[in-house]
Amino acid sequence: MSAVASFKGLTPIQYGGREVWPLVEGGKGVAVSNHASSGAWAAAGGIGTVSAVNADFYDENGDRVVQVYRGATRRERHEELVAFGVTGGVEQIRRAHDIAGGRGAININVLWEMGGAQQILEQVLDKTRGLVTGVTCGAGMPYKLSEIAERFNVNYLPIISSARAFRALWKRAYHKVAHLMAAVVYEDPWLAGGHNGLSNAEDPLVPQDPYPRVRDLRATMRAEGIADTVPIVMAGGVWFLRDWQDWIDNPELGQIVFQFGTRPLLTQESPIPQAWKDHLRTLEPGDVLLHRFSPTGFYSSAVRNPFLRNLEARSERQIPYSKVEAGEHTARLDVGVGNKNFWVAPADLQRARSWVAQGYKEGLRTPDDTIVFVDEAERSVIQKDQKDCMGCLSHCGFSSWKDHDDNSTGYLADPRSFCIQKTLKAIVHGEDIEQNLMFAGHAAFNFKTDPFYSNGFTPTVKQLVDRILTGD
Structure with a gap:
């Protein structure tokens, strides 16, 4: 002792x-x-x-x-x-x-x-x-x-x-x-x-x-x-x-x-x-921000660095859609999704057009019947990380991986999240602390x-x- x-x-x-x-x-x-x-x-x-x-x-x-x-x-x-x-x-x-x-x-x-x-x-x-x-x-x-x-x-x-x-x-x-x-x-x-x-x-x-x-x-x-x-x-x-x-x-x-x-x-x-x-x-x-971007689906707390702020901003560029014209979804989405037939509220159509004008030209579907807008570079990273999934979680919202049965959660992969193993390995082994997830408790200001x-x-x-x- x-x-x-x-x-x-x-x-x-x-x-x-x-x-x-x-x-x-x-x-x-x-x-x-x-x-x-x-x-x-x-x-x-x-x-x-x-x-x-x-x-x-x-x-x-x-x-x-x-x-x-x-x-x-x-x-x-x-x-x-x-x-x-x-x-x-x-x-x-x-x-x-x-x-x-x-x-x-x-x-x-x-x-x-x-x-x-x-x-x-x-x-x-x-x-x-x-x-x-x-x-x-x-x-x-x-x-x-x-x-x-x-x-x-x-x-x-x-x-x-x-x-x-x-x-x-x-x-x-x-x-x-x-x-x-x-x-x-x-x-x-x-x-x-x-x-x-x-x-x-x-x-x-x-x-x-x-x-x-x-x-x-x-x-x-x-x-x-x-x-x-x-x-x-x-x-x-x-x-x-x-x-x-x-x-x-x-x-x-x-x-x-x-x-x-x-x-x-x-x-x-x-x-x-x-x-x-x-x-x-x-x-x-x-x-330190309590957030819900983790692919586990749990809340988690991490330093609100540019990596986390980017996830916040990404989710803010998000609109609900339906595949048929119904309710307030009366405008056909004409940006970010090619020729796919998605319907959105007129106000959301204007928001989507403004995001595309800012460079966020790619619309990606989420499991919650929304479309999130990202730029081309971000889309490439998201899709590569999803493709490279190594199954580090029992259920992963980001890649739709499941570690048993047919290895699929049955849901769309969620582009609002991220590959958690990739970023945690990167930060602990010396890569950019601004562009990776930095876990910390809320008393860290001490x-x-x-x-x-x-x-x-x-x-x-x-x-x-x-x-x-x-x-x-």
């Missing part, structure tokens, strides 16, 4: 048969939460989290292997992706375990909506027996998580955003493997980075206080006979522990653990490129004002954990 004095009321917990600080590194997929950051977090006495989502692996010289897909079909490329995922996940876990040196604990994080999630998770756990303490899993309803955890005798930590979601998981599956559920991660859907669990009943523009939601989650857990010693992990918006003092040793909430996803981005061990780290220091409140980062200081993970333990 760290020798640093901890924030008032914060004490170590028992996890995986050892004493650890109740501080979890949030898992960040596609090579961001890698062995270096996660192993260092565990070595500092916390719970490090290796991402098993499109993880990197290396050649005999220690150089990263560029993952090139050679399959002629999506199914063949998907099988390559699964093989890459297993190789990368195993290597990252082994390296993180070595760095941890027997201290802290190593979890792995899996996006349930990633392509081949169950297959990858099972193979990774089989090849890393004894190295992984627990599996965190969200972005979907991972009913089979407890079953998989039991098969490999590891803990599991479901990621949910409401008591209702947890109850559904518990009733259907988790109650059968209660002894391995080490914690429940409450991920605030308005504040967390990456994909968020907002339901259709919740307003993305009206954030809710996490306290009553976590209180309700604990009440649900108690009603199901789950002991207060099973922690709730507060994830999303956590920066200074002093802001959460009322949560520590609070009988209404039971045992609380805190997860940090955004702060570990700016450490010496963090694998993200320097340009990304530098940009984090410039963010202001409101610079990098600019937190004195800990003044004068360009970049801490080691150990320095960051020690700082967090002081309350700051």
